[in-house]
Amino acid sequence: MIMKGVRNEKNSIAKRTKSFARLLGMGATIGWLAGCGGSLASQSVTMVSIAVTPANSSIQSLATQQFTATGAFSDASTKDITQSVSWTSSDVSKATIQNSGLASGVAAGSVTITAASAGKTGAATLTISDPPTLTSVDISPLNPTIAANGTQQFFANATYSDNSLQDVAQNATWTSSNTNVATVQSAGQQNPGLAMGVGAGQATIVVAFNGKSGSTSLTVTSPGGNGAKIPLTDMTPSENYLTFQGGLYENGSDTVPVDHDTAGLAAAAAIQPLDTNGNPSASGKIVFVAVGRSTVVDEFAVFMNQTPTNSGVNHATLVIVNGALTGASPCVWTVASGPPACDPTLGNQYDRIRDMVLAPLGLAEKQVQAAWIEEYNGDPAGDGFQTLCDATVVRCSNSVSHTEALRYEQQLGGILRAAKTRWPNLQQSFHSGRIYGGYATTNHSSEPYAYEYGFSLKWLIQAQILQVRSGGTSIDPTAGDLNHKAGAAPWMAWGPYTWANGDTPRSDGFVWCNGQAGSPCNGEADFQADGTHPNARGDEKVANLLMNFFLNSAHTR
Incomplete structure (x- = not known):
């Protein structure tokens, strides 16, 4: 029984084994290996x-x-x-x-x-x-004039067959035809394209790059003025203050260059009433803001008081606001957001204008489209600008006042970029330098700083003109990026020129008095006791200059 049972079990196992084998390899139609209803070949x-x-x-x-x-x-x-x-x-x-x-x-x-x-x-x-070929190398500015020991920064742009531009000043070879008249730094030196006047005469400055070259004439005059301060508006093209050429614009001229003038007219045409979101609106506003410190607070307040009764002012859509603040030095305006490192206690000035100046009037930052800027460093010598260069100032020389002038140019460039960031529809900025500082009883905004701030503005505006002419590639290392066509900064120009050499009349008769007897002051004073801040009479003088300028400028009418 037992053996028979075993044999039966073996037979049963054999049968099951054969059946399992058929499932694996002998025509089975089901099973885990092939999947449901198919085979390996059908599912690859x-x-x-x-x-x-x-x-x-x-x-x-x-x-x-x-x-x-x-x-x-x-x-x-x-x-x-x-x-x-x-x-x-x-x-x-x-x-x-x-x-x-x-x-x-x-x-x-x-x-x-x-x-x-x-x-x-x-x-x-x-x-x-094929890559575009180099067609020309252009040099700018053309035909400038400097004094012996003065400097002129030249720029070089390469133009290619596809009309693209490249700034090649740093990599080009620069030469002067007469090193007894002027020298120029070349590639590999500290400031390629920087020419220095040596002696009176003319030299041809040549820039060469990859087989192409450009050139211009550089006129060098004998040092003029011996430090005598002449209003920039009264200096002839051949006159210089130390090594600086006068005039408000290039080549000693007081006239806006044609290309910059055209751009300014286009910027003026772009100004229109905007709603608080910055969209064109018939019921919108045009906001014109003043930026500066204590002198601007008072000067612009008088100007604003003159506008309601002046029929030439746009009373329908123009809103004039005073954003200046006592103690707000240039550095605080260079910061678009957050507290300025130079004076964090003042807070961010653009936030202040937004919240305390614009908002109470129902206005917004996107409605700001024009600005007047007058700034200065109150105590330049006390800010570390002694007889040696400050490392933070680009291209400074070992001259206290020259260094401060370059520093101010650098600060103004930062102000314009910050302002454009906060006020994206800012189309135009107009600039004035300091009033006369020769009566100051302290170093606060004294001479020659007040006078030389005018050169800061001249250099700043010229930097924008040259950059735009170059297609945006030639960026002045001191002023920084000022390309108004690319939205880096607003279009900028001189506002009223406010400096006069004390009681010595300018060609237009304008003077600054401090109680001198006899003509032209006749005992009148334009300053407070500190000799720095204008009194009510001085504020009115600046306000009158502002009104005359803005009513008659082709860029604001």
């Missing part, structure tokens, strides 16, 4: 196509283009197969391609880039062009 995933991207691209010879191959599979999936396909170029004399899909231009023409794998191919077209 195959690649059905290859796509190469970009499908059409263009590069210059010697440049590269990365291609990507994407495989599409029978299960509707896709996969990046760039590294596993075989890449070929239809013409390796025009373009080659690496196993990674990186193509390199060799010569002008068109090739087909192909990716192949598992019997499938994909293709793309690559067009190769």
